[in-house]
Amino acid sequence: MRKEKDALRAIDVTKIYGEGDMAVRAVDNVSFGVRSGEFIALVGPSGSGKTTMLAMLAGLLTPTEGVVKIAGNNMNELSEAKRTRFRGQRIGFAFQASNLVPYLTALENVELMLRINDTYTRKNRVRARELLVRLGLEERLKNYPEQLSGGQRQRVAIARALIHEPDVVLADEPTASLDTERANEVVATFAELIHEQGRAGIMVTHDLRMCKYVDRVVQMVDGQITHIISEPEEIERMAANSEFQME
């Protein structure tokens, strides 16, 4: 039963938006799993269904068909209230707009996840500080989001996605607003933390250069998985070859 060991598993997942002539099959019968301590990239052209897939993995969107399991739990079988709580405890998000609370400092933004989960203990507050320091934000703990650069905000978002020790961490285009150097720093540290802490990480990205930090690349086109690349040499080649850049 290797499958049950996956921290996250999508089984025959389909999402159809709209009905009749207007129906869009955004995700079409997709299955894959991610183990604890494994970091994967979800790539594909714009409109291929990546964000829709991520939203279903996060339990923010219900599949039209199929099942999403987090640590063996079928999210669709949970009541709305339980799902919200489950999501808060088991999943970490670092989404594109990163959504930091503007009137909270960097440290308070991370601590917010602890408050939400009723784990706002002294020990965890120390961990929040240590995580931000680890992410290079030692001098920025007391700064508000508007006082931070794009890369610094992204790193706060990553700390917030990891502080509550989730099974699964999801990032949608975490490097969208960053220059190459910052993008590399952010994803390299994200990968390190995922591997070290044994989270199951999924990053949606347009930038195939960022694939050099992941263990597996899952490519989607028109809602379907077209390629899965897990050979390190092949991933490296893909990340190094600009022909593969999307858009």
Ligand SMILES: Nc1ncnc2c1ncn2[C@@H]1O[C@H](COP(=O)(O)OP(=O)(O)O)[C@@H](O)[C@H]1O
């Ligand atoms: N809320 C929605 N209602 C209708 N169609 C949508 C909605 N969100 C996305 N789509 C469509 O679903 C497809 C996949 O979109 P999306 O998941 O955003 O892809 P990606 O993140 O790869 O760009 C696209 O054709 C898009 O236009």
Ligand SMILES: [Mg+2]
């Ligand atoms: Mg998208």
